Amino acid sequence: MAQPDARPVQAQLIARTKQGKFDRNGRRDRKMLIAGKKYERGIAMPSPGEIVVQLAAPAKSFDAIAGVDSNDLGYYDNAGRGSVVASVECGSRQVFQSGTLKEGMPGVAIHTELGGATEFRLKLAAVGNRLRTYQGEWDQLDWAEARVTMADGSVVWLADLPAGPLPAPYAVEAPFSFRYGGRPSAEFLGQWKVERESRAIDANRTRIRVTYTDAASGLQARAEAVAYADYPTVEWTVYFRNTGTQPTPILEDIQAIDTQLERTPEGEFQLHHSIGSPNSPTDFRPLETVLAPGSRKAFVARGGRPTDTDLGNFNLEWAGGGAIVTVGWPAQWSAEFVRDKATKVRVRSGQELTHLRLLPGEEIRTPLVVLQFWRGGDWIDAQNVWRRWMLDHNLPRPGGKLPPPMLSSGSSRQTVEMQEANEANQVLYLNRALDAGLKLDYWWMDAGWYPYQQGWYKTGTWEVDPARFPRGFVPISEAAHKRGTKIIVWFEPERVTDGTWLHKNHPEWLLGPDGKDKLLNLGNPDALHWVTEHVSNLIRTQGIDLYRQDFNFEPLQLWRNADTEDRQGITENKYVAGYLAYLDELHRRFPEMILDNCASGGRRDDLETLRRSVPLWRSDFAYDPEPMQQFTYGMALWIPYFGSAFNSLDPYIFRSQMTPALSIGMVAERYENGLPRMKSLLAQWQRVSEFYAADFYPLTPYTTEKSGWLAWQFNRPERGDGVIHAFRRADNAFELAKFRLRGVEAGARYKVTNLDTARSTVVTGAELTQGGLPVTLTARPGSALILYEKLAVAR
Template sequence: MKRLREICLSPWFLIAAQILLTGAIAVGAVFYPYVSVAAYRLWKVVLIDLTFAICSGMLFAFTYFQKHPDCKAWHLDFPFFVGAGVFCALFFGGQAIAAHYAQPSLVCLIGASVALAFDLACVVAQDVFAVRRDRKFFLLITVPIVIGVYIGATLLSLATLPHGLAFKSLSKDRHAFAVASAEEFAVTDADKQAVTDFYKKYFDGFETPVFDFSLGGDSFRSVASQWAHRSEADIDTNIDRWYYTNPSALEVCLEVVLYEETLTVEWTVYLENKGMENSLEITDLYAMDAVIDVVSPTLYFSGGSNEANDDFALYSRSLGKKGYTFSAASGRSSETYLPFFNLCGKDRGATLGIGWSGDWTASFSHTDQTKVRVGQSALCGYLAPGESIRTPSVAVSLYAGGNPLKGFNRFRADIKRGLGDRAKESNMLMFAGAEGQDDTSRADAAGTREYVAALRSAGVLDALDYAWYDAGWYDTAGTGAWRGSVGDWVVDTQKYPGGLGAVGAYLEEYGVKTLLWYEPERVPVTSNLFKTVSATAGCERWLITSSCGDALWNMGDAEACAYMADRIATSLLENDVFYYRQDFNMDPKPYWEKADKEFYDGRTGFAENMYVTGEYAFLDALLNRVPDLKIDNCASGGRRIDLEMCRRAVPLWRSDYQCKKEETDLSEAAQYQTYGLGLWLPYSCITNPNASSEYDFRSLLGGYVMCYGDVLFYAKDSYVGFVRDYQTLKTYFAQNYYPLTPCTPRENFVAMQFGEETAGAVILYARDGAKGKKNVKLNGLSENKTYSVRTIEGVALKNATGADLMRNGVTISTEERTAYIILYSEE
């Protein structure tokens, strides 16, 4: 025992123990965010938690031993448990507090940092006590080692995973795309063959399903040949359905459709228990678990909307064996990343879109081919008799060649196809809202008449498509605030004595329709809706409550979903609404987790699955009941953008960064959003509450445009010019899109091109420091055709062939904070 004590007190043992224990904690810290958020597995989280606690207890006990080297061995049990207990209190307590204020990925990083900080404190204390006892201990060596481990592990945890705070900043965000002719961007036989091959491999028979899941621990693919098979084709919709049924009557249905005009394959998988008993446990349900024939690709992905000046920024990384796993983290699909991806190899590429308005996951890796997995982030449990679930929808398109812009424009075209008549270029003006406008005195019926008069006087009333009425149009007398009265939807008759229907009828006399704001899913406890439903027998599952405030309307309950659809549809019809604006100002994930326990027997992810499915049924019910209805998808500014929502709605308020009136870069942020989100969506919209100059207004140009009504009274001339610019350009924005320069907060000159090979427009933004001559090379033109190039004001710049414009470009002289519009057309 004496010899063992001497070994334990030796400097080399101390250093070895410190390195071993700190190394174990550092490894856990690196993988903790990944297994907690991006690829959640409970047993892995528990394993890391135990590693943290045990190592921390040992470090604390070893610290006590260095201070009291004469203590008996069994005396170390007490400091071990004290150390482990203190650590757990800090670790779990800190995460519990942080969960109320931060995103899950950041919460995990805070937890990992707590573990590393506790580790560092113990090691430093050990060295201090050891040096006091014997000067030969290497305090100046061991402390830097531990600090290096601490910093290195933290940086790794921040940088190497998609949910790390530094992942985006260490990804490439400055892209200069290659110029190519219209002929190179055109659909080729190689494009068609690539999509045909993909379809035949995964959707032309039962042998190789594109999806997979585990049933009772067995992979579906390993037993699929033992299941009964049948198929059917819907001639009207071109949907093919492939059915698999096992002996216990669990039915799997794969719905797939090939859209030939955009060469896009889209599918969804449904599971239904048609038996009389609970099914075996379903886990690892992936709508896509397949390979795509793209070699050595660069993976392009975009950030989400997080109220930042770089929302929707485009990033890229080379894809290798290690791969990356992306996911949503809080229950809103595009808060962290957009669920859209572009894999571009040397000779072939593929785009992928995910339709899931909740927490999705997508993993990519590459060896000889590109491996892709897509699914709901977490789902585990049995299906009760008669119960069904579904996967996210997935859309894949393959393209020949190595230019990612071909894939981006194919993706945009498919989004436009899916929206059909539900999207059309529109000019909007906010007549009333609870926030954003400095002057809210016109937020009533009389104010509407003032706006109409001002528009007529300015000569732009005939160019207005929609009058926008945001939050606050309803009676707020019970709470005194627009947030607290959400859900009641009773028109404030003090503001609108004849109701909004009368306002809508008045506007229609001038050819203007009404857009109206709602938020059906968030139910404040102060609202009459909450009080009524919570007191009604039989409605216990209609609301998912929280001790933190607002309740969540449970779209996963069929009766609750139908009730809300009827309530909103009735209000839309009564108020003569043509554009339904749906907001969603809450993170639903904690509510879904609570509902899993209360309503679904603890089955992970089932509340989310039912809710998201119900959300789509709710929106479809509105579209079916209200003639020619169009939908705006807001969700705190662009935080629920995904394939399914983009089949039904357009994000007209794409980022809440524009709510920050104190910021001085709102025009640049709007440019950034157009640049990044425009790669995926042909339609979106935003405004700038501080817009006053031509530069500000031209920064808002896009498929849809919107301004606060105040501009008519403080920046009328600039607004009138803006409207005329939009009327000239509006059809171009839903056509092809070519970024002509990089676009980051670091750039002082940004150029974007919209249109087709026959005609289009280039918008150039000369930011601070951009004075001087600038040259831009156009893209996507026909090499042998001749084009006329002029400014929007009519000044001729150049007559040249497409080849010349793509090779030599157009040169203009710029001034700082000025926006230029160049038009081109085929002669």
Template structure:
């Protein structure tokens, strides 16, 4: 039996004879897989099985048609072991495929699973180059490209999905052409394997990591292996891969509510005050200025909880969320929320619900919640324990209700490694991390169901848990703790190969209180120039815009310039961030002074009639750069309006596609923002005037 899931551009055929295989996966003139490519793999009781192994019986094949996708659900039983597999294979109209497994023990004895590959592909022979990203704190999205010559394993073992490596790769075929990308939708340990295959091909498989992993299924029990997303594209332009990821994310994965769809501008106190310099009066003073500047959310980060002592350190008391530090906040947290609301602002609060500080009383009051490995505390609450899940739900519910929260920043500041192996949490010694993340996802589902209009932000030591699994349960993800300009541009370039800009929260260049060397922003620096400040702020406007500054202490001209940019973001920019396809027009800039020393990003609305172009010249960038734009109508006239100064030019789409747009008037650490629209005449009416004293000079 053959099932054809092909779309206009993609040929995709599955065969259900003697198991399950992928017979064809191709774009026009660009075939990828060998015949009889197995679609999944697993190891059960030490035996490696794949979808074409002997012993499979197919009991059901069902086609599931959606409004913009077609899926094939296949039920199989492996007679020798008694394993039942429900394989899900969905082809989205945007060109992205998802594959995942439900595994059931349909036999009469326990079965131990030690490996689960949600997707396996046997690729045709070709010389290949692999692209992926390394990651660490403050060092996320480090782009790597290397020839694939021998067996290679791309993985994370830190217990957080994007520490060590990001859960994404792209494979480029030399000579033959074309790109293939995969990303696993999982927040814990994961793995992709690249093994030599027949005749010079490659066997690519991935999903959950098999490192320190084992799950025992008793008769009748079922577990789910996380989805792996797959995208194919012709040529070698990464935009052809990233756009399907973003479109499917927006339309099917990312949760949204009215506040999240707005992409509100957020202020957070952290980098300018941290925990010991924030208090009630300081927060209120910042709220006052935030309201004047057009900021829409004020978030109180760590430092609000724990014993009432000015010396209380936030990290030590994570878990004691019932305690408010009344030395810092004598009127309590609800008073701050009410004050922000009285100014027309939303109120946000930081919480590390998984974290367990060394001095937190939670470990004494509920020792059964504590995650341990071989008897040693791991520093977090194991949500594989259903009782701990209920505690977390009740705790966060109380915070939302008592403090009238509109936004919750959920952080996680440690590496769980292989996870908890206690025997009294409901999981076994080999699947504690798996159970924790399933529990965390379930917690987030419950919270979003009860508080449908609250924003739930994902953060984990900045950007160390960014993945397609977490982005199905949270509204925004924080990209990284540091936010100096070149670092932020490298991050944004990398993150948008797998995520849409409106899923990414990024702060403008912050004034740090703790002296971290790359964070040199000083709004009082007499040498700070307007074009430099514009450059810093515009980088934060590429996604969901946030800032962490001492707002009452900003010099007047800096505050006025911030205010003008925020107004422009609200009236114009965020519509593109929310709705447009993003094209990266340069190579990835690097935080160490390497990579491309120009960065340019084009936002193209779906009808191609309106675009927004951000251009940045980094330190060391050549004096001029010509950028070839994308997604334009060749036969239409476009008017280009520079939002920095009074400059408007007209071009045909064919000119911009063929000849590009030249920039030769930007200084280092300078930028341009260009609004491009189809239309007649030489001028437009804009909702925000920048002709006053805070005009954004080029």
């Protein structure tokens, strides 16, 4: 199967001329002709207007020769006709302007620096007395030899580039919408003052800012976009700011994305989407919805936790290509896909409820939106472009490196609950595990280490319990560090219960009634400052190496109860800004530290959160083997790094529970031959864990039935190797299954090794992709781990 084309369009030409078009490399079937000199390459503008050159990477300079074309195209005598001025604009600056140009005059050489811009405009204006022919005015221009030198030194010829508007995020029209003063933005946004600027972030990313300003009220809508040169991807967030001196009119129904995607006439729209993590056996289940003509598919988060019902990731497929649309919002979002009766789908998504006035100087933001276009291959190939983009540009990199496969353990998953933990038993159990030869990356200390009276759930006093830990965590962290292990410590700073320190000392920072869980309002600057300083101090003084944040209740109603009628959505919006600022500040202060994200399992796996943290506990529906297989199958399509725990030394169950980050959820000594068996299984996990960052291919349909097989493949095409995970479930009647692999070379030879039998065979890539890899499992349930690697060609 062909791989999707992950290269972005280098540049795109949008014609906004009087005739609505331009010509390439000539006039009709003739070469460009300026004052008797012919030119092979260039862009011809047949009428006044402009051509917008939009780039996905920074540009250094633009060169061309500008002149009125002299070809006789069947008009009456055109000698001396045409009267135009050519100019080049970059951002708000005019970087070139010619004198008046007429037919027969020599061309004007243009060289202008673009300074890393990603957009500029070629403009043509008619001036003076303009003669007309029976076919119209002769006001036209050739941009001969028109080319862009990119910042990396490569040269792009404008005539070689596709025409027409780019997909919505690149287009001049805003790909977002809102209502203001009762009117939809489509009616007036084009009349507001517009400012555009761009700058290179690095070799692969360019930041584009477009600011719309309402002169009457001072409201600004500022779209901050990032275009990627190494992926067919653009993202943006919109900020609204009141620059006036009075509250704004009502700003409402803000949609971070509001655009149409159009397919070719062939085929139909297929929307691929996934369940979130509502603590069920089908967490992360991939789903597909056919968008028939006139249909609508809507999504909405639940309770203010973004992935409690659905992941905010969508792959809209049509014949020959498609687009991935993602909304990143760690709160209450909604989305809809509305199909017309022809070839278009309207996509809208944003914070579910916005109906508010902005006070002078106040600013809010929309969810993050990502669009990633693809063509060729199929939607699974496109998911692998997404996975690679996630790894290259999103997954946190503490210390500048991607999080490696991780093995952890902790007494709360083995011998003693955390509320029974103390300094002595934590050091004892830590050393016992290390003395047994378990190579732990982290020792995990979960909920309950703080003072409590009625169980771990009573949160809001964030101090290490002096009765159980008189010297804090320092003896534990020092014991771990001496042996090359780090410590994970659990926090839940947002939830506050009655009688705790925060409840007693700062009730003004809390949202919600007494007698129920309250919310520490991260939208309150004082509360945000306190939690940042307090937690940072604990991390620093206690030797904490990995910060784990949980979130075990629904905040939505508390946010909404805090809003007045003309300020609906403001509390949630400011809370999100504070939450993200908190995580960003922890990263800044502790650049080597991994942050873990948990919300009763996987209820906060939005893209904004995943850019700052990793989900080490993917679902509260843990351990059952078939659901655990299903979680990996669905989650790996979108999220390349996640964790769970194992509680069995049965190979079928253990392999069902294997994840990139793995925690020991059992005591080996309780099982016959326990420690040797655990080490053997962990060695297998360690052997295959290097593939978890590779391309991912489901090899069977998703199923919850115990009568089926479930299998998937991780493949590294750059190295020519990979691994297959295969599961025969308890009620399956067939010992043999064949899996047609993907991403391997048909003409290459591969060594295939079963990790259980250690037997290897040599097969061709064609056999693996066409006939399929045969896997035999006599036991049911049963499992197999199979490695393959491409053999070098003998010379």
